Amino acid sequence: MALTRPLAEAVVVITGASSGTGAATALAVARNGGTVVLAARGEPALDAVADRCRAFGGRTAVLPTDVTDPVAVTQLAESAVAVFGRLDAWVNNAATGAVGLFEEIPIAQLRRVVEVNLLGTAYGMRAALPHLRASGGGVLVNNASGLATIALPYQSIYNAAKQGIRGLADTVRQELRVTGERGIAICTVLPAGTAAPVRRYAAGRRIAPPPPVQPPEVAAQTIVRLLTRPRREAYAGGQRFAWRSVPLATEEVRRRATVGASAMLGLAAGTAAGTIAAVTRRHTRGRRW
Numbered sequence: 388m389a390l391t392r393p394l395a396e397a398v399v400v401i402t403g404a405s406s407g408t409g410a411a412t413a414l415a416v417a418r419n420g421g422t423v424v425l426a427a428r429g430e431p432a433l434d435a436v437a438d439r440c441r442a443f444g445g446r447t448a449v450l451p452t453d454v455t456d457p458v459a460v461t462q463l464a465e466s467a468v469a470v471f472g473r474l475d476a477w478v479n480n481a482a483t484g485a486v487g488l489f490e491e492i493p494i495a496q497l498r499r500v501v502e503v504n505l506l507g508t509a510y511g512m513r514a515a516l517p518h519l520r521a522s523g524g525g526v527l528v529n530n531a532s533g534l535a536t537i538a539l540p541y542q543s544i545y546n547a548a549k550q551g552i553r554g555l556a557d558t559v560r561q562e563l564r565v566t567g568e569r570g571i572a573i574c575t576v577l578p579a580g581t582a583a584p585v586r587r588y589a590a591g592r593r594i595a596p597p598p599p600v601q602p603p604e605v606a607a608q609t610i611v612r613l614l615t616r617p618r619r620e621a622y623a624g625g626q627r628f629a630w631r632s633v634p635l636a637t638e639e640v641r642r643r644a645t646v647g648a649s650a651m652l653g654l655a656a657g658t659a660a661g662t663i664a665a666v667t668r669r670h671t672r673g674r675r676w
């Protein structure tokens with residue numbers, strides 16, 4: 388249940404590769420000698436990432452793609468195979484966000500977050516699976532978030548979509564077992580707050596992620612590790628530890644909530660205590676296959 392060849396010989400498609408964690412993942416794969424196929428909407432930014440990847444000497448292709456278009460995502464997979472002859476791994480990383488109380492977020496933004504984050508991931512999985520199968524196996528990594536395991540106010544639809552990604556991965560993984568396909572690994576990465584803020588609609592509100600906020604390279608390293616040593620889920624960063632420390636985390640949330648409107652996380656202490664308790668109850672360990 389891993390790559391059928393070393394990462395240095397693998398072809399890896401990465402969506403949302405034009406910035407943040409996606410770009411860092413592309414660079415990490417390229418640094419390991421892997422072939423990267425970079426997808427997102429913004430071609431100039433993808434070209435800039437590709438130039439940095441090529442500096443490591445590996446093969447790189449830029450295939451601008453909007454993940455909300457299932458036909459385009461299918462074409463992304465087919466083009467990657469047409470260019471490089473095979474597909475060994477696919478990283479669903481593209482995302483957008485919407486910040487605000489649930490009733491403040493316009494319907495169009497609710498729809499947009501689900502289309503990019505959840506359906507975009509589903510389309511990526513659908514596009515990748517036949518080609519991974521044709522390669523004799525491979526790895527699918529979905530970048531969810533620590534917010535796939537808990538609820539935080541002001542991020543309702545983002546949380547919901549990320550929790551949906553986790554459920555999708557868990558279900559399709561089971562289906563592969565039911566149908567006797569053991570060669571394809573489906574992994575979910577759960578990063579802590581990352582210093583590459585997901586571009587998002589904001590209903591007049593600003594949030595700060597719970598600490599620690601980490602550079603995108605942390606999630607990228609976890610994704611690369613999943614490619615070579617797949618697990619069902621892996622946290623990326625210190626959040627797992629921080630959010631288990633209930634009194635500390637509660638105090639931090641309370642402090643943030645009273646810093647003022649410009650640094651608003653917007654959690655009342657009571658809500659925070661409930662949220663953190665929920666974190667503890669629902670905490671799951673990274674599990675091996």
Ligand SMILES: NC(=O)c1ccc[n+]([C@@H]2O[C@H](COP(=O)([O-])OP(=O)(O)OC[C@H]3O[C@@H](n4cnc5c(N)ncnc54)[C@H](OP(=O)(O)O)[C@@H]3O)[C@@H](O)[C@H]2O)c1
Nearest residue numbers: 403405406407408427428429453454481482580581585586
């Ligand atoms: N930042 C955090 O605190 C944090 C924490 C945990 C998990 N994550 C997850 O990490 C992943 C990467 O986010 P990031 O923090 O690196 O944010 P980011 O820098 O804003 O990256 C988002 C990427 O998604 C692409 N994208 C957005 N809409 C797209 C669409 N319709 N089709 C194709 N690509 C699209 C963007 O490129 P274009 O705009 O050019 O298309 C960009 O490359 C996301 O899944 C996010 O949910 C982030």
